[in-house]
Amino acid sequence: MTKSEIAVNIPSTVTLTVTHEQFVELAQANRDIQLERTATGTLIIMPPTGGETSLRNAEISGQLWLWNRDNKLGVTFDSSTGFHLPNGSTRSPDAAWVSQERWNALTPEQKETFAPLCPDFVVELRSKNDTKEKLRDKMKEYRANGARLGWSIDPQTQQVEIYRPDREVEILDKPASLSGEDVLPGFVLDLTEVWS
Secondary structure, eight states: OOTTOOOOOOOTTOOOBOOHHHHHHHHHHOTTSEEEEOTTOBEEEEOOOOHHHHHHHHHHHHHHHHHHHHHOSEEEEETTOOEEOTTSOEEOOSEEEEEHHHHHTSOHHHHHSSBSSOOSEEEEEOOTTOOHHHHHHHHHHHHHTTOSEEEEEETTTTEEEEEOTTSOOEEEESOSEEEOTTTSTTOEEEOHHHHO
């Protein structure tokens, strides 16, 4: 740390709220910290993931990226990307995809900051620090803000919850793979490495 930097420990009982503009400024000044913001302005500081979760994230993002490279239907994002959702929150899914048409509709300035849209497809991978309830709330938020397909993947229980608009959540026990359905035509996520 330099003399101008200080470490701040925020107790879990303290809630900090920031505007979207303040959040952007805070995120730009702290690029090494993963931050999210709820629709009501509550700042969320997320701890770094452990090695196993990071390996699983890379596996999922890598398979999505390879499919997209071959199909060129959109743009893929990893867990360091924040999206400014229509409800005002800023979220960073573990993996995400946006159709090329929607991405191209953004200005260069919008692409440089937190893109003002909800991805068409999102993945959340449960880490040791995540509760199922918080992940479910996030997935419901993505769906309510326009995500067309979402997967919440839990390596601990080897369950996947699939979120689609206007449908009940589908729960799968230890699936070997997942289909991108009509959102990601031809994409199949092989879960072998995620479960191991």
